[in-house]
Amino acid sequence: xxxxxxxxxxxxxxxxxxxxxxxxxxxxxxxxxxxxxxxxxxxxxxxxxxxxxxxxxxxxxxxxxxxxxxxxxxxxxxxxxxxxxxxxxxxxxxxxxxxxxxxxxxxxxxxxxxxxxxxxxxxxxxxxxxxxxxxxxxxxxxxxxxxxxxxxxxxxxxxxxxxxxxxxxxxxxxxxxxxxxxxxxxxxxxxxxxxxxxxxxxxxxxxxxxxxxxxxxxxxxxxxxxxxxxxxxxxxxxxxxxxxxxxxxxxxxxxxxxxxxxxxxxxxxxxxxxxxxxxxxxxxxxxxxxxxxxxxxxxxxxxxxxxxxxxxxxxxxxxxxxxxxxxxxxxxxxxxxxxxxxxxxxxxxxxxxxxxxxxxxxxx
Ligand SMILES: NC(=O)c1ccc[n+]([C@@H]2O[C@H](COP(=O)([O-])OP(=O)(O)OC[C@H]3O[C@@H](n4cnc5c(N)ncnc54)[C@H](O)[C@@H]3O)[C@@H](O)[C@H]2O)c1
Numbered sequence: 001x002x003x004x005x006x007x008x009x010x011x012x013x014x015x016x017x018x019x020x021x022x023x024x025x026x027x028x029x030x031x032x033x034x035x036x037x038x039x040x041x042x043x044x045x046x047x048x049x050x051x052x053x054x055x056x057x058x059x060x061x062x063x064x065x066x067x068x069x070x071x072x073x074x075x076x077x078x079x080x081x082x083x084x085x086x087x088x089x090x091x092x093x094x095x096x097x098x099x100x101x102x103x104x105x106x107x108x109x110x111x112x113x114x115x116x117x118x119x120x121x122x123x124x125x126x127x128x129x130x131x132x133x134x135x136x137x138x139x140x141x142x143x144x145x146x147x148x149x150x151x152x153x154x155x156x157x158x159x160x161x162x163x164x165x166x167x168x169x170x171x172x173x174x175x176x177x178x179x180x181x182x183x184x185x186x187x188x189x190x191x192x193x194x195x196x197x198x199x200x201x202x203x204x205x206x207x208x209x210x211x212x213x214x215x216x217x218x219x220x221x222x223x224x225x226x227x228x229x230x231x232x233x234x235x236x237x238x239x240x241x242x243x244x245x246x247x248x249x250x251x252x253x254x255x256x257x258x259x260x261x262x263x264x265x266x267x268x269x270x271x272x273x274x275x276x277x278x279x280x281x282x283x284x285x286x287x288x289x290x291x292x293x294x295x296x297x298x299x300x301x302x303x304x305x306x307x308x309x310x311x312x313x314x315x316x317x318x319x320x321x322x323x324x325x326x327x328x329x330x331x332x333x334x335x336x337x338x339x340x341x342x343x344x345x346x347x348x349x350x351x352x353x354x355x356x357x358x359x360x361x362x363x364x
Contacts, residue, residue: 012039012251012252014036014039014040014041014042015040015041015042016042016088017041017042017043017088017089018041018042018043018044018045018086018087018088018089019036019041019043019044019045019087019088019089019090019091020044020045020046020047020083020084020087020089020090020091021033021036021044021045021046021047021090021091021093022046022047022048022074022083022090022091022092022093022094022120023047023048023053023092023093023094023095023135024044024045024046024047024048024053024058024067024069024091024093025046025048025050025053025054025055025057025058025069026048026052026053026057026093026094027053027057027200027202027204027205027206027240028093028135028197028200028240028243028244029046029048029053029057029091029093029094030053030057030058030204031202031204031240031241031243031244032091032093032244032247032248033046033058033061033067034061034244035244035245035248036248037061037066037067039248043068044061044066044067044068045067045068045069045070045083045087046058046067046068046069046070047069047070047071047072047074047079047083047094048069048070048071048094049071049072049073049074049094050071051073051096051351052097052098052206052351055069057204070082070083074094074116074119074120075112075115075116075119080119080120080122080123080124081123081126081127083120083123084120084123084124084126084127084129085127086127087124087127087129088129088130088131089129089130089131089132089133089251090120090124090129090131090132090133091133091135091247091251092117092120092124092132092133092134092135093135094116094120095113095116095135095173096109096110096112096113096116096351097110097113097170097351098208098349098350098351099207099208099209099210099213099347099348100208100209100210100228100295100296100297101208101294101295101348101349101350102208102349102350102351103139103167103168103170103171103297104168104295104297105295105349107168107169107170108169110168110169110170110173111169111172111173113170113173113174113177114173114176114177117134117173117176117177117180118180120132121177121180121181121184121190124190125184125188125190130191131191131192131193131251131256132181132190132191132192132193133192133193133195133247133250133251134177134178134181134192134193134194134195135195135197135247136174136175136177136178136194136195136196136197136260137167137170137171137174137196137197137198138155138167138196138197138198138199138262138264138301138303139166139167139168139170139171139174140160140166140167140171140174140175140178140196140260141155141159141160141166141167141171141298141301142159142160142163142164142165142166143165143166143167143298144165145159146298146299146300146301147298147299147300148299148300149232149233149234149299149300151300152268153300153302154266154302154303154304155262155301155302155303155304156262156304156306156307157196157259157260157261157262157307160175160260167297167298177194178194178258178260181194181258182257182258182259183258184258185256185257185258186257191256191257192256192257192258193250193251193253193255193256193258193259193260193261194258194259194260194261195243195246195247195250195260195261195263196260196261196262196263196264196303197238197243197263197264198235198236198237198238198262198263198264198265198301198302198303199211199235199236199237199238199264199301200237200238200239200240200243201237201238201239201240201323201324201327202239202240202241202323202326202327203240203326203327203330204240205240205327206347207340207343207344207347207348208347208348208349208350208351210228210235210237210271210274211237211274211324211327212327212331213347213348214274214275214278215278215282215327215328215331215332216331216335216340216344217278217286218278218279218282218284218286218328219282219331219332219335219337219340220337220340220341220344221284221286221337222286223285223286223287224286224287224288224289225275225279225286225287225288225289226289226291227271227272227275227288227289227290227291228271228291228294228295228296229271229290229291229292229294229296230290230292231270231271231272231275231288231290232270232271232272232299233270233271233296233297233298233299233300234268234269234270234271234299234300234301234302235268235269235271235301235302236264236265236266236267236268236269236301236302236303237265237269237274237320237323237324238263238264238265238303238316239265239316239317239318239320239323241317241318242263242265242316242317242318243263245314245317246263246308246312246314246316247263249308249312249313249314250263250312250314253311253312255311255312259311261307261308261311261312262303262304262305262307262308263303263305263308263314263316264302264303264305264316265303265305265316265318265320266302266303266304266305267302267319267320268302269320272288274320274324275288277321277324278324278328281324281325281328282328282332
């Protein structure tokens with residue numbers, strides 16, 4: 001693990017850098033792309049098969065010519081090599097990923113991330129990439145320590161260790177990505193950092209994650225208003241702008257040995273309290289119906305973020321209440337209730353509004 005602190009991070013010059021963002025058309029990936037353009041990266045390439053990302057998220061940058069899109073499936077032969085060619089920095093966000101319903105019900109699909117990550121790491125090393133920034137997840141933490149809601153638990157990076165107990169194959173694949181990157185630093189000097197992202201929300205988020213799902217239920221006037229579990233689950237929903245800043249800080253930092261760093265707020269929020277605030281702020285009234293048999297994930301998941309402060313000089317700036325209001329305002333201003341009603345049910349357990357996961361097209 002990296003020991004030295006990085007409090008006085010010098011200004012990083014992106015102007016000579018060619019940067020690849022895998023999954024750059026996604027919710028989080030597109031915010032990384034925005035930051036890179038703002039900071040003057042010389043060239044930004046996005047590789048995305050658009051299986052859950054959408055071109056609309058980066059359309060402005062495509063129109064202005066600031067971003068080049070390689071629309072391709074990273075699981076297809078040669079694609080990771082093509083994507084990494086001539087690249088200095090890689091932000092690796094492409095993943096077969098959905099919300100809680102998807103992760104719990106589609107283990108096999110999520111297991112394919114092992115292949116995507118393995119290919120990406122190999123191609124990045126072969127291409128001589130300077131630094132690899134990996135979008136890992138709070139799902140690497142052992143489930144067994146996150147079940148007691150009476151504890152004021154903050155997950156710290158050292159809690160991931162034997163006996164490992166990551167969250168479904170999705171979490172195991174992220175863990176293998178992290179461990180591979182650490183091993184490649186030891187064996188080959190390959191430079192990387194892993195960012196453990198915690199339940200991200202904000203503009204461009206989609207309804208398969210809890211906060212956007214709550215907002216959508218209010219938006220379409222769902223009554224009774226459904227809540228998965230008994231509502232006492234605790235999360236540290238973290239605003240996407242803070243996450244993008246954190247990943248850029250990780251890229252710019254001296255951390256190069258694959259050290260995993262939590263990016264998450266330490267604010268603790270119960271699902272039911274977020275639901276009440278969504279209803280209050282949107283002026284909706286509804287009976288709340290608890291669906292106790294639906295997946296909830298771990299009951300108590302909140303990050304500690306001291307390491308990010310020490311190594312990256314990063315702390316989240318957005319308070320949950322403010323980010324929630326902002327996200328509600330965005331959602332209500334940009335969506336059509338009839339359209340949302342048409343796809344909402346599917347989104348809760350699948351990856352996209354209509355799309356199949358990468359590489360699963362049925363043979364006719
Ligand atoms: N949203 C969260 O709360 C959260 C939390 C922890 C980690 N993450 C990680 O952050 C990253 C981005 O997640 P997100 O929430 O923005 O949305 P997302 O899950 O839709 O992002 C994945 C992106 O990868 C692309 N993709 C998937 N398979 C691909 C393939 N085979 N080839 C090319 N592109 C492919 C998708 O089209 C999409 O743009 C993912 O790695 C995810 O695991 C997200």
